[in-house]
Amino acid sequence: MSSEAESRFHMVDVSSLTFGPRRAMLRTDDGVRIEAVHEPFPASVADTAVVVAHGFTGAVDRPAVRRAARALGRHAAAVVTFSFRGHGRSGGLSTLGDREVLDLAAAVRWARELGHARVATVGFSMGGSVVLRQAALDRSAPAGPDAVAAVSAPARWYYRGTAPMRRLHWMVTRPAGRLVGRYGFRTRVDARPWDPEPLPPFRAVPLIAPAPLLLVHGDRDPYFPLDHPRMLAAAAPEGAPVELWLEPGMGHAENAAGEELLDRLGAWLVRR
Structure with missing residues (x-):
């Protein structure tokens, strides 16, 4: 491992030197320490790793994130989970999807450092917007993903068209x-406004190809109605490898993703 990699990936709480889950504190390009967990596929050393980006107020040890990791890991893939800045035991402050692209990039690089030739990313809600933007900004290895899935992602910023989003904007x-966010949800938010405004998710979509992209959205999402996934899909260039799954009866993000959907999602991430 290079000296650069050693400074970026500080390993802690390693349960096995050869095989088994391991925890690490990753250092992003802007110096924030991010907690992460790598879980290898139990049967063998998997060529593919799936990096999971949670939603706002999530964290690596939240039950919905752990459930998603277990389901995705059944598909001959290792799984990397991590807590975005301002969440869980990670440092820094949440920038609501802006500088979080650096957190995801650190997790993708770590997966490659651990020997995975192919890395796919999947994000939920805020994490969905992050996987879209990070794939557009980091288009080649080591940080660029080989496949991308965004679940319950917004298409555009500042949306206040639903009651849950109005409450979130207040928070x-x-x-x-x-x-309330700090003490009720263990989420520390940066009070400073975006400067400059980050690339909107729908404008990131045209930059992701040739990596395949999957958009997943529930038709009962209380945060973002169906015009968001349709706007994202419409932004893809003609002929780009983009799929849109509109899920009947599904609500929002990782908390609403059932086992059957997670199973299909894991299969897509590994085979694409």
């Missing part, structure tokens, strides 16, 4: 709301 823009 992240008001001092009292940020206190």
Whole structure:
């Protein structure tokens, strides 16, 4: 391992030197420490790793994230989970999907450092917007993904068209709301506004090809209605490898993703 890699990937709580789950603190390109977990495929050393990007207020040890990791790991793939900045035991402050692309890039590079030739990313809600933007910005290895799936992702910023999104905007823009986020959801939010505004997810979509892209959205999503996934799909260039799954009865993000959907999602991420 190079000296650069040694400074970026500090291993802690390693349960096995050869095989088994391992925890690490990763250092992003802007110096934030990110907690991460690597879980190898039990039967053999998998060529593919799936990196899971959780939604806002999630974290690596939240039950919905662990459930998704177990389901995705059944498909001959190792799984890397991590906590975005400002979440869980990671450092820094949440920037609501802006600088989180650096967190995801660190996790993808770590998966490749661990020997996985192929890395796919899957993100939920805020994490969905992050996987789209990160794939557009990092288009080649070691940080570029080989396949991308965005679940319950927004297409555009500042959306306030639903009651849950209006509550979320209150939480992240008001001092009292940020206190609720910090102590109620263990999520620390940066009070500073975006400067500059990050690339919107729908504008990232045309830059992802030739990597295959899967968009997944529930028709009962209380945060983002169906115009969001349709806007994302419509932004893809003609002939790009993009699929759209509209899931009947599904709500929002990893909490609403059932075992059957996670099974299909894992199969797609490994075979594409």
